Amino acid sequence: MRPHIAFVKADTEEDQYAALEQATRGTSSILARAVGCMVSALKSWQEKGCPQNPLANKQSDLLQKLRDTRTAELREALRSAGSGGEGIKTEALRIIKGGAATNPFMVTTLERIFSDKPFLQCAIKALEKWQHWAASNVPCPNSGESLSTYVLRLWNLPRPARLLVRRILVRAHQTEGVKYAQDFDIKGVTERNLYLKDFSAAQDSSLASGFESKFRSAGIKTASRLHEILTSAEAKGIIRASLTLECKNGTTIRPSFIYVEEALKGDFEFKSFDKAGLRKAIGYQSSFGDGGVASYENLKVICDRRTSKPLAIIKAKYFRKQEFPRRAKEEAYVGLTLKYSLSGGRFVESYPGIPLIMFVDMDKTLKPPPFAVTRLVMVGWDVYFSLDSLKKFLKTRAAAQVR
Amino acid sequence: MAQTTGPLLLQVSRQLVPDMLALFEWGSLWNRPLDQGVAFEWTTTAALISEAAKVGWNYSFPLAGRPGLGWAFPLRNEVPHHNSAQAGHSGRPRSEMPLRDLFLQSLIPKALLFKGNRTVLLFREGCPYHKLLTKKNYEDRPDILFVDAEIPNGFPRVCDPYIDYQIDRNGVQLAFGRLRIKNSPSLPIVSRRPTTPVELEVLGVVECSVNKSIQVASGQVEKYSDIFQTNHLALVTGNGLELPHCCNCKINLNLDSVALLEEQFRVAAQSILTAFGLLE
Numbered sequence: 001m002r003p004h005i006a007f008v009k010a011d012t013e014e015d016q017y018a019a020l021e022q023a024t025r026g027t028s029s030i031l032a033r034a035v036g037c038m039v040s041a042l043k044s045w046q047e048k049g050c051p052q053n054p055l056a057n058k059q060s061d062l063l064q065k066l067r068d069t070r071t072a073e074l075r076e077a078l079r080s081a082g083s084g085g086e087g088i089k090t091e092a093l094r095i096i097k098g099g100a101a102t103n104p105f106m107v108t109t110l111e112r113i114f115s116d117k118p119f120l121q122c123a124i125k126a127l128e129k130w131q132h133w134a135a136s137n138v139p140c141p142n143s144g145e146s147l148s149t150y151v152l153r154l155w156n157l158p159r160p161a162r163l164l165v166r167r168i169l170v171r172a173h174q175t176e177g178v179k180y181a182q183d184f185d186i187k188g189v190t191e192r193n194l195y196l197k198d199f200s201a202a203q204d205s206s207l208a209s210g211f212e213s214k215f216r217s218a219g220i221k222t223a224s225r226l227h228e229i230l231t232s233a234e235a236k237g238i239i240r241a242s243l244t245l246e247c248k249n250g251t252t253i254r255p256s257f258i259y260v261e262e263a264l265k266g267d268f269e270f271k272s273f274d275k276a277g278l279r280k281a282i283g284y285q286s287s288f289g290d291g292g293v294a295s296y297e298n299l300k301v302i303c304d305r306r307t308s309k310p311l312a313i314i315k316a317k318y319f320r321k322q323e324f325p326r327r328a329k330e331e332a333y334v335g336l337t338l339k340y341s342l343s344g345g346r347f348v349e350s351y352p353g354i355p356l357i358m359f360v361d362m363d364k365t366l367k368p369p370p371f372a373v374t375r376l377v378m379v380g381w382d383v384y385f386s387l388d389s390l391k392k393f394l395k396t397r398a399a400a401q402v403r
Numbered sequence: 404m405a406q407t408t409g410p411l412l413l414q415v416s417r418q419l420v421p422d423m424l425a426l427f428e429w430g431s432l433w434n435r436p437l438d439q440g441v442a443f444e445w446t447t448t449a450a451l452i453s454e455a456a457k458v459g460w461n462y463s464f465p466l467a468g469r470p471g472l473g474w475a476f477p478l479r480n481e482v483p484h485h486n487s488a489q490a491g492h493s494g495r496p497r498s499e500m501p502l503r504d505l506f507l508q509s510l511i512p513k514a515l516l517f518k519g520n521r522t523v524l525l526f527r528e529g530c531p532y533h534k535l536l537t538k539k540n541y542e543d544r545p546d547i548l549f550v551d552a553e554i555p556n557g558f559p560r561v562c563d564p565y566i567d568y569q570i571d572r573n574g575v576q577l578a579f580g581r582l583r584i585k586n587s588p589s590l591p592i593v594s595r596r597p598t599t600p601v602e603l604e605v606l607g608v609v610e611c612s613v614n615k616s617i618q619v620a621s622g623q624v625e626k627y628s629d630i631f632q633t634n635h636l637a638l639v640t641g642n643g644l645e646l647p648h649c650c651n652c653k654i655n656l657n658l659d660s661v662a663l664l665e666e667q668f669r670v671a672a673q674s675i676l677t678a679f680g681l682l683e
Contacts, residue, residue: 011538012592013583219622 055288062340062347067378074374077383081373085362085385089318092255093247096120105262109255112262119167119195122160123243127236134231137161141223147215150223152208154230159196166195167242168235169211173218184210256361257298257316263387268311268394269303276301276310278351283337296334302357304398311397312382313338313351316359321366328372331358332379339380355382359390407641407656407664409433409442414661415668419449423514426467427476437613437641437656444546444611445477447639448527450668451547451609451675452514458682460516460523465554466508474500475508479528481544482509482582482590506566506584510559512550516681520573523606523681524550532570533631534590536578536601545627547609549679552577565593570603577601607635607679613656614642621646637675650678 010016023031045051088106095101095110114121126133138161141150157165186206189199199207220226229235261270273281278301286293302312315334319327335358341350358381362368376383384390413433417424433442452462466476483505509531512524529544532552552572559568561584569579580595608627612620624636624646637650645651652671658664676682 011589012580012594012598014594015598217622217626219618219620219625225618 058345058347063336063379066336066380070377070380073382074377077373077377078370080385080389081360081368081370081383083385084364085319085360085366086387087364088256088259088361090363092259096124096247098124105259106255108262109259112258113255117246118160119163119246120243122163123239126164127240127243130233130236131231133164134235138165138227138230141227145223147221147223147226148209148212150226151212151215152204154226155204155208155211163195164239165230168230168238170194171238171242172229172235173211173214173220186210254298254317256318256359257300259361260314260316260359260387260390261300264302264391264394267305267391267398269305269308270300270314271303271310273299273301276303278310278313278354281313281338283334284341284347284350285337287342296338299338301354302394304401307398307401309401310351310354311394311401312355312357314357314359316361318361319366319368321363321368324362324366324368325372325375328375331381332375335376335381336379356380357390358383359387360385407437407658409435409437411659411661411664412437412442412446415664416446416449418661418665419446419453419668423449423452423464426464426473428474429477430474432477440611440613441477443613443639443641443654444527446668447609447611447671448513448525448547450665450672452516452525454669454672454676455516455681458676460518460681462517463515464513465511465515466513469507469511472504472508472511475504475511476513478505478508479544480509480512480526480531481529482506482531482534483586484588484590502586503561503563503566503584506582507559507561510566510568512554521551522553524552524554526550530603530605531590532568532578533603533605535568535580535592535595536570536603538600539630541626541630543623543626543630545608545623545631546611548631549606549608549681551604551606572604577603602632605631605633605635606681607637607675608633609637609639609675611639612641612644615640615644617644617646620644624649635679637678639671639675650675 010019023029024035026032027036088109091103091106092110092113095106101107101110126137137157139153139157145153151169154165154169156162184207186203188203189207193199215221215226220229264270273279273295281296281299282293283296298317299313299315301310302314303310315331317327317331335356339350339356340347358376360368360376360383362385373383384393410433413424413429432445435441437443456462464476466472483502509529513527514525516523516525526548528546530548530550532550533539533548534541552570553574555569555571558570558579559566562581564584565581566584567579567581570577578596578601581593583591583593585591608624608631610620610624610627615623620638620640624638628634628636628648634648635650636646636648637652638644638646639652639654641654641656643653645653652674654664654667654671658667673682
């Protein structure tokens with residue numbers, strides 16, 4: 001039996017251990033080979049007297065050196081952390097939910113977000129006048145139209161109605177949680193493309209027949225009943241919930257970086273590493289083995305508009321109170337491995353003389369835990385919480401470069 | 404027009420089964436809005452117990468014999484679990500109670516009915532034994548479930564970090580097994596005997612509904628029939644719903660008389676017990 005089949009069937013710990021034992025016996029399965037390889041590596045390490053790993057030691061030395069030399073930066077970061085954040089994301093969400101926008105940088109930020117996230121704009125408009133939106137965007141079933149053809153027709157509505165109708169089709173029959181798109185088990189259908197993409201006819205029909213059977217088991221058995229549901233207050237609630245969720249979800253709405261860029265773009269230009277003439281943002285772990293390592297995303301190079309010279313490398317993101325330490329931990333790894341690279345067995349700065357800036361967007365009243373701020377600074381990030389201080393720092397650097 | 408309220412249903416339930424109300428901690432349950440349905444479900448439960456007692460069934464509440472678990476009586480018979488589809492979702496977001504006790508209570512039926520050699524278990528909002536024995540995977544939780552089985556003395560029992568269960572029928576062991584006490588997205592089963600699926604004799608399923616639409620209610624009831632392999636289905640409603648193939652019981656919720664409400668619940672309970680063959 002192939003091991004993964006045994007695991008799928010095993011619903012008790014007893015069966016899982018039995019499946020694991022079977023899978024790791026001999027050398028026939030991938031799992032057995034992987035475990036065997038691991039065990040023999042551990043054994044040989046033990047036989048050699050558990051020698052220390054020179055690379056691990058070097059990284060430890062590097063961290064120690066940073067801890068010894070960055071105390072001034074740490075003091076400054078901890079001081080400014082005490083004054084709260086810019087509250088960019090909070091303000092953006094307030095406006096998305098219908099608040100007034102007066103700050104011109106915020107207006108352009110939101111325009112950029114909306115141009116990239118059509119659902120948000122469409123949902124806000126539809127919720128304002130739900131009945132009107134539903135009546136003019138959700139087609140009535142044709143006379144005698146079956147539930148299955150109606151579902152398929154709805155699924156394939158043109159944009160922008162599709163963005164809302166698909167979300168309702170996915171959720172309206174579910175009383176418990178919403179399934180992940182991956183759980184539909186249709187090749188090529190993912191969370192990212194589910195609500196937007198023109199799928200193939202085969203994908204469309206698998207999706208539509210899946211929804212149809214779910215509607216049937218939820219007691220929605222006719223096209224006209226489905227039409228009622230789609231135009232109901234319940235559907236409005238689904239759209240409202242989707243909007244709230246997608247506004248909160250970090251992968252959907254990222255106003256912080258865009259706002260920082262908008263607020264600074266008068267004097268500074270944000271460029272890709274490539275365009276700024278810097279080496280790719282690849283962590284030093286790429287030198288540890290033969291496996292490919294993708295470059296870090298969501299980082300830009302700030303250049304002086306007048307001279308086009310790079311002033312700093314920047315990452316800007318929103319840190320929520322509950323996630324602050326976790327984000328700091330994640331970004332610490334990015335910072336350390338980006339700032340340094342392994343060259344001739346030694347760690348050297350990847351971008352000598354160019355500071356690595358983490359702009360932390362957080363709520364105005366938030367006091368982040370000092371250990372988390374320390375973690376960011378002690379791997380090489382220069383941490384900024386205020387746009388004014390960042391601007392001041394960049395101007396000083398630009399002036400120094402010109403001199 | 405007068406409207407039935409939670410506190411009114413509390414009075415009705417007290418008339419029906421005084422000890423059920425006195426023995427356990429009910430928190431704010433009877434003060435919640437009626438459309439949440441919990442008070443309605445418990446009143447129906449009380450009526451079923453009371454009417455069964457009238458025709459010779461003795462009853463007991465196993466949780467009453469477990470000191471310190473009185474607060475758990477109104478909880479669902481559902482093993483605590485994470486919802487894996489929602490990141491960061493905890494299976495017991497508001498519960499301060501030890502996971503061990505939540506596991507334990509989930510496996511304890513709310514009431515036992517016994518007459519002669521026969522024992523019937525009454526579960527509320529789920530029945531973990533059914534999932535454990537049949538190996539079926541479903542998320543549905545019927546409001547009230549009658550099961551023809553017995554739980555031997557001393558079970559379920561905690562052997563930290565495990566909990567052991569056993570369920571018998573006619574004095575013969577149907578199944579036993581062990582769960583690990585942990586918050587997990589799936590049932591944390593350590594072992595089970597037998598390892599193959601076993602059917603559990605479900606005597607009837609009662610769905611209570613204050614204001615469900617016919618689509619939702621009929622979808623639910625059809626599913627129950629499929630999951631629990633029974634035609635003994637009953638619907639107790641406050642909004643006049645009727646479903647085919649179901650014992651339909653209507654309660655007029657526009658009354659403010661305890662006596663009249665009690666009478667309605669008793670009539671409903673009688674017809675359900677008759678439909679489920681429990682009046683013999």
